[in-house]
Amino acid sequence: MLNAEDIKTWLKKIGRDRAWLAEKTLVSKRTVDNWLSAGKPIVPQKMELIEKLMSGEEEIEFELPPDFEKQLRAMADEAKKTIEDMVSHILQVTAKAHQKRKAEAVHKQFTPVKTFTAPPLEAQGQIIGNIAAGNLADGDTIPQDIRLYRELEKGEYLLRVNGHSMEPSIPDGSVVIMKKYTIPPIPKPGTIVQYHDERGVTLKKLVCRKNPETGKMEYTLHPINPAFGDIEP
Template sequence: MTPTKEDIKKWIKASGKSREWVAEQCGVGKRTLDNWLSSARPVPSKVILIIQRLMAEKVSPILPEVELDFTDEEWEVISAAMTSTQQTFMEFINSAFRNALKEFADIALQNAAKEKEAARKQFVPVETFPSIVSTSNERYNLSVIGNIAAGGLQAGDTIPYHITANRPLGKDEYVLRVEGKSMEPIIPDGALVIMRKHTIPPVPKVGTIVEYYDERGVTLKKLARKKNPETGKMDYVLHPLNPKFGDIEPMDGGKISGVYVETLEKWEKV
């Protein structure tokens, strides 16, 4: 039977395991595990399977026997290594397994990072289209480079189309079309918003409307902070302006790629 979040919390407490340890076994940070267990967001199925195996170890503590068959030359190398490190045979074997697992985890994390970067490039604006001044009635030709969700996170549409507007784009600015009602009434569904690329390390000020992305997709929300009931610390959240929608909790690896500048009021599709 699949364990619930309450089952997992009770098991962690009863087993004496720390959340840091459980998070490490799942290949994530403690903050991510805390968010999974304290929010309405479902725990990923892969993580559930890992935790189920960890919980089963308590029920079946007898491990299967493993036969280690070394050649004479390999035994000489192992004996020399044990002598130099002053380890017993089991200590040496455990150390070797830990190192192998760490190397495997490092490779897995590197591959995951590459996959996230590839996914990010599907919807994060990499370059802005130039703003070309039109000679008639102070109109400017702009390009809408994609969509951004004002609701749950979703992948952005990167197919551009062109409009005319009453203002040009500044440095590092670009135009996105809003999909969803979570930022109403300030930013209505279907509105075109001007964003400015955010690449510098400091996090924007609390209260700033930002473009946030992670492996789940991209969304437009106000940056806010609230107290984490599990840790007592103030964590960042992505807050909708529409009270009918709930907060979104950032994930490890998530980033802010842009900040909201303004909503285009007067524009026409070319």
């Protein structure tokens, strides 16, 4: 069983430092320092990867996009995983794909993986239509199948956002998961809602403000983007 001293000896022998090992195992240098100096345990997935590196097996090369950390955090949030769990999941999926390619290319020249491999999508969903993020407007109802990282819960449905009034939180073209609202009759202020009347449909934040003329509290449909105005429901 490998230990920290074995890994430190190996790094010295091959002329590599801890920063290199951190890059190869997709963790921070601080994590590697914890493994090798503070005696923190190495998770099995990372230990397996280190063993492969030490045995001289072909390395899997990653060309990560500039905003990889942001994408990874969003993927982890959507999958309800920690970033470390998501990284481990990606490593497992990539390693399996790598081994499959090796098996299929016994008589071919090996080509290292050069692109980031996202984890597989796990659930099937359907976008049931579009919703305006601007003024009230008609939305289409052309369904579109989409793959998701989780199953939709009871009462949830998908809409694609058209418009810029909810940016930067919800960019134009985003797919939003909506949930049917029944009790109590009106959502609490601050909730992002799908509102519709005879004028059309729109995605807005529901707020409650005092009418300066009547002194009464009234509901308003408020955009996140300050370039757009409120809509009176």
